[in-house]
Amino acid sequence: MPNLNAAFSALSDPTRRAILARLATGEATVLELAAPFAITQPAISRHLKVLEGAGLIVRRIDGTRRPCRLAKGGIEAIYQWLATLRDALSRNYDRLDEVLAAMNREKERNGHE
Amino acid sequence: MPNLNAAFSALSDPTRRAILARLATGEATVLELAAPFAITQPAISRHLKVLEGAGLIVRRIDGTRRPCRLAKGGIEAIYQWLATLRDALSRNYDRLDEVLAAMNREKERNGHE
DNA sequence: TCACTATATAACTAATATATTATATAAGTT
């Protein structure tokens, strides 16, 4: 059971989503990740800490560098949660629409606006 | 372009995720959605407002009731964002692992710890 | 050793979010 709270919360920030998108193309160091943004390095370090805490990235040590990459497990976990919701929705959607349509038809018959 | 910030932020709250899971089984009113939780009705109303603002649910009017259901489009949008990230990750994952393994082998050869 | 580079942490500020209670609104019932 991964931490969905932390993971979705981490994803709610556009800077962090951009960092993840960048990491989808491969490993990168903190400064490399910081480069495209107009915010300071400490701010990026904090974003990375959030992403790591949420299980969305992992880091390794290479001298003074801390290269980051995506954590497959964490991303898969939230993907699965959403997939489950989406599937349940799809399963019920047509039926639900039918029910609602029927209710509307009934209202019409009863002379409601 | 849906509002990913709002959508992921909405999903970061466990009460709201539980509400969505409940709605995956079909429409429900505010009080029905509030029933399982130990928080007040106004708090639930706010959660629903957040979910609606994020495009994850829609509401209709039925007398004094405001039945809610999942908004297929919003859920599909974030699902797709995650699917894209996941796919990019999968595409790079094996190759990346190979690169990292190669780097480690090289380090070993160079006598690093 | 000294200076430089890469990153992290601390202290602080400003903005945002969640919950509560109290109250308003509007529809349904008698």
Place this chain on the structure above:
DNA sequence: AACTTATATAATATATTAGTTATATAGTGA
């Protein structure tokens, strides 16, 4: 009309978050 039910809104307290600047830590290389 009066009472009840379903929901929303306002006011408020508290907690969390994201950013800043300043500083610390730890490798790297001359």
